[in-house]
Amino acid sequence: MTDIGDLPPFIAVAPVFNEEECIAEFLRRMEALGQTVPLAGLVIVDDGSVDGTLAIVSDFARSSRVPMHIVRLSRNFGHQNAVLAGLDYAYRWARAERVPFIGLLDADLQDEPEHFRDLLLRSDHADVVYATRASRGEGFVVRNLANAFHWLLSRIAPFPIPRGAGTFSVMRAEVADVILRNADPDPYFPGIRAWVGYRQVGVPLPRSARHAGVSGVGLRGLLRLAVRAVFAYSTAPQTVFMWVSFGTLLLSVLAIVIFASLRLLGYMQQVQGIATIIVAIFLSLGIQSVYLTLVTYMIGRLGQQRPKEPFVVANVTRYGEQADDGK
Secondary structure: OOOHHHOOOEEEEEEEOOOOOOHHHHHHHHHHHOOOOOEEEEEEEEOOOOOOHHHHHHHHHHHOOOOEEEEEEOOOOOHHHHHHHHHHHHHHHHHHHOOOEEEEOOOOOOOOHHHHHHHHOOOOOOOEEEEEEEEOOOOHHHHHHHHHHHHHHHHHOOOOOOOOEEEEEEEEHHHHHHHHHHOOOOOOHHHHHHHOOOOEEEEEEEOOOOOOOOOOOHHHHHHHHHHHHHHHOOOHHHHHHHHHHHHHHHHHHHHHHHHHHHHHOOOOOOOOOHHHHHHHHHHHHHHHHHHHHHHHHHHHHHOOOOOOOOOOEEEEEEEOOOOOOOO
């Protein structure tokens, strides 16, 4: 068994939103994890929780053996932006303390904190080590929709995006810096993590059902995330729209030729104007399709213009070692 001293130190990041039913168990297991892996610190990002999550985290942090910093956002900015906020703060903390790795996971215990050890064991010759889903604990609908989404994205993305990869991962601090400098507002995090490249290794790990409570994202949020990922990390939608547009225009031109030929041959003398009406409809649809394709492309380009920070930090509370945050 690998000794704790043989593993690289890391700072863990966990975004939370209304997780009062899960957070106490999550914090207990993270503190216990510090006895078996070199956990240098824990960053909890409160993404605008309105329940007792923040109070539970604050009470635990006062007596925790692991240094904890609580980053409270000014409102709910969404899970992906909360991940970016935690990554940003953890990067500056890691740079100040010269901690080589940063870890990411959610606090709902679907990804088990103890599996950080499995990821760190593969970090010797990798810059990013991420978990892939060897099994999933969600319901039938969510599980199959997630599998279909990962399959589709892996097929249409212009660069490799691993199937079944989520947020759970460890990465070198310099990789986190590159991600932060290139991420779009509210990104699909596994997509931007794959896009930056470097040496990446996947580790198959089981994914459990939530420890307690109901996900704040929900099926509707997951579907929005999937749509955003497809449009952000693939040109397939624009390509499909382009071929539909030109196909429609081709059909309209073909209709002109056919109706003109029928009219000249005398087959359409009894119904006046039908050729003109049908051709006009096809031509109109073709023009609209081209226009919608251009609009879609321009909207996609807007996603590349990110603000300096797509989140607002209300305050940061530190417990344990007082590390310089780099500001």
